[in-house]
Amino acid sequence: MTPSYQYRRPGLRSLGWALAMVIGGALLGLGLNHVSSVGINMTIALGLDEPSAPAAPAAGAKP
């Protein structure tokens, strides 16, 4: 049985579902990229791999 089609302006419910699909899809994409062996390496792509400055030795610490 085919559904009945009729003009109806999309309401808040449709908008909410669309937003949920965008957020859910984006999270799914990021998750799949994370577990994929050929995915984008976000650590490098986002520049998170730069060596951080060495922490200053605490006062009184041994050299």
Added chain:
Amino acid sequence: MRGRSAQAWLWQAFRLAVGFLFVLAAAGKLRDPVKFMGGMDQYGLVHGPILPLGAAAIPGIELVAGLCLLLGWRTRAAAGVISGLLLMFIAAMAAAMSKHLELDCSCFDLMGSDPNAFPIPAFCDHLLTWLFQLFGGAAAGLDLGLLKMNAVLAALAVALHSLTTEPSTVPRPWIWRSTLAKALALWTAFVLLRACEPAPWAVEWLKLLLLLSGLAWLVLDLFRHGWGTLRWGVLLGNALILGPLFWLALYKLSDGPSLLGWGTILRDVAMLLPALWLVFYGPVDEA
């Protein structure tokens, strides 16, 4: 009610086709996200951390929306998401073209595409090539490029026909006949012009004639249908049919730059039409 039922089934077919294409596109991008990120970078529109995050997120959004459309679950919302994505892709390609960039759209990397050919997915390409050979190929005077372009234009005409007719009780007179007639007439004119390869002076006159006839069509619509012509549906129909067709005709007649960008936009518009229709005419209980 047989015709109405046939239209309903036609819409089911469009829903499945657009959903399938989006799942296929998402699968290709998920298969090689780094390549997709490189493709996005070519457009020069997105920089910084948004580029890798977007390249990872977009295939997921395409997959979810495409699956929902395939399964018929939350059709309106899924069609809305797909419409938004297609509008974004069209705007990106238009921006690239305005910078005179000749880009492969990076849409269907899994299926592959030949950037020198008219950009339709490879399985359609193989089908059309097979048909081309079946009917005698170049020896029989056929032109493969023309066959491909006609296939895309025919798909666009069918999509528009479906956009402007609907199986519900809402009356929608004359619009589809008018727009479909324009599409078919321009398509025929274009095929004939392409086939006879007119002299340069004739090409200039034909360009002028095509542009004037398009304007005359719009004015005629205004006189025939009054202010009803200014309804968004009619304006959109006219713009979508006349715009790409004129550009295709002018580009091909002028032997201008590659049709890659325009072909991509045309294909996206052909998918956008049924998606937009589903947003407004989807199952009632989902509104």
